[in-house]
Amino acid sequence: MNNKIKSYLQENREAHLHELFDLLAIPSISALPDHKEDVSKAANWVAESLKKIGMENVTIHPTKGHPVVYGDWLHAEGKPTVLIYGHYDVQPVDPLHLWDSPPFAPEIRDEKLYARGASDDKGQTFMHIKALEAILQSEETLPLNFKFCIEGEEEVGSPNLPAFVEENKELLAADVIVISDTSMMERGKPTICYGVRGLAGLQIDVKGSNSDLHSGLYGGGVHNPINALVELLASFHNENGEVTVEGFYDQVLPLTDEEKQAYQDLHFDEEQQRKELGVPALYGEKGYSYLERTWVRPTLDINGIYGGFQGDGIKTVIPAEAHAKITCRLVPNQDPEIIVDQLKAHIEKNKPKGVDISIALFDKGAPYVTPFDHPAIQAAGRAYEAVYQVPTSYTRGGGSLPIISTLDQVLHAPIVLMGFGLPTENFHAPNEHFHLENFDKGMETLCTYWFELEKSL
The missing domain is CATH 3.30.70.360 (Alpha-Beta Plaits)
Incomplete structure (x- = not known):
């Protein structure tokens, strides 16, 4: 990423934040029927935002539930194609009385942006849009081809997205899929999650x-x-x-030696975890560490x-x-x-x-892992390190993201989970917020990544 792109991000920071405020102000709660029109309004907002930055073929696709927004830019001849996935719907806000400010009236306090969806996932999806805007405005072109698939039902389990992906697999075909809907391990410690259970x-x-x-x-x-x-x-x-x-x-599948070493390099403090959880002892399958039990077993x-x-x-x-x-x-x-x-x-x-x-x-979802040494993963690690100036951590997620298995099985492309949230940001809870430090560094990281990825694939 050159200085021209970085300057564009810095000069337009306040304008970008005010645009994000507009998106966060829409109560697009997919779980509540009373907010169906709000969810539709958010879909339209995302579509218009994609058009404004120069994406083409922007379409709002209806489903049996809430719509999917698609857009693309395919003028990097001979270059790989990236599919960016995100979601514009949010969780309900109850209990409302525990919020320190109204959940759909965005507010900045102590360099943190408070609002429902600030971290999960409107804020992180918005960053992808603005990162591409910065490159296009600075370079008048993009280093790769890009497609967007932004849905409105992630918070209710994406019931209609698998059918949409299957029916539109040629439209969504890509060489790499990038998702920013996960967290870093802690503040200042960039993290790539390369697998989920x-x-x-x-x-x-x-x-x-x-x-x-x-x-x-x-x-x-x-x-x-x-x-x-x-x-x-x-x-x-x-x-x-x-x-x-x-x-x-x-x-x-057993862990590779490289994965085991990567987990040891995290220097995870099991005793501190025990204290934070308030339990007399940690528990789990004999012969495995806490991280192994919660990530890969x-x-x-x-x-x-x-x-x-x-x-x-x-x-x-x-x-x-x-x-x-x-x-x-x-x-x-x-x-x-x-x-x-x-x-x-x-x-x-x-x-x-x-x-x-x-x-x-109950519903079922397959596990997923991108090979630890895949070029798309390693390029993401270099991009994080270039911006945050510390080594990138490589982890697996203990939770499950069923849509990832659908994208894997239908589109057959490696998936890179580049999260910029923090575990302490109260997603799904009152006072959800997003650290603006990661809003700024996150967009720089994404811009850097697209150029690293161009060299790696």
Whole structure:
């Protein structure tokens, strides 16, 4: 990135922030039907913004839910194409009384921009638009070809985007996909997330008698569904924290030596993490570090369990039914479909006598990883380091981004997760904010990256 581009960003900083204020002021809450028009308004805002910077073929594509905004610039003959993905919808703002300023009235305090969507993901998506504007205004051309796919349903699980991607895979075809919807490890520590875990889950419903029973009259004569459920749930792990479902680990790919070294180089403080979480001890699969357990090892967790009397005091009943919700975080090369079949087989094998068990499936998402040494990943690392002047950290994410697996499976392009948020910025919570330090350095990093990527591919 040359000084001309950097000067353009600095000279137009206030104008860019005021434009971002306009986008953040739109309450585009995709989960609430009352805000359908606001979501549509945000889609139109993004489309107009793409047109203003010089993107072509800008189109608002309707779906069964909220629309997808597309735009492109394809005049870098013979050069690779980048697809930039982001989202313009936001989370609900409840509880409203915990906000220090109105969530849709953007406000800067202590060099932090407060508003719903400031970090997740309007602010980061906006940075991509303005970074390309800066290059076009300074150079009158771009080093690569670019496409945008900005959706309005990410915060409700992107239910309609997989079909859109499948139906428009030629339109969206690219050599690299770049997403800025993740976080750096901490302030001043740029981070590339090169993989995320997948997801598979189900609900277990245990049915006993045809109604609740008096525990004095029937206790000891029929199986208690809660007891049966606890017995079944206990069968999922052994004393070493390992999942005991047959075949669960069969397809797990081991870490490379380079990845292990990269994690050691982070010098993660497990004791500090324990203190921050307020737990007496960290826990997990024996033989692995905390980072390995939360990033690159699969898990099985009970997310909810309920049944019987829930009020104050005691009610001496044997409940007629009990329920549990289970999710598994999956890692490459695990297949969610296979994992679900293995869970079903385990439940059937360990089903307690005297009760009936039924299963309801949740949504599934495949894990994803871009090879650690891929040129697009390494170019991103160099771009971060050039701007932040510190080494880039390479991590995997413990959470799941189902749309990533869709983009991978349909478009077959490497995905680079270049986040500029911070874990402390309250996305999904009251007082969401975005550090303007990363707003500034983030756009410089993106501009630098496009030129690094041009040299690397």
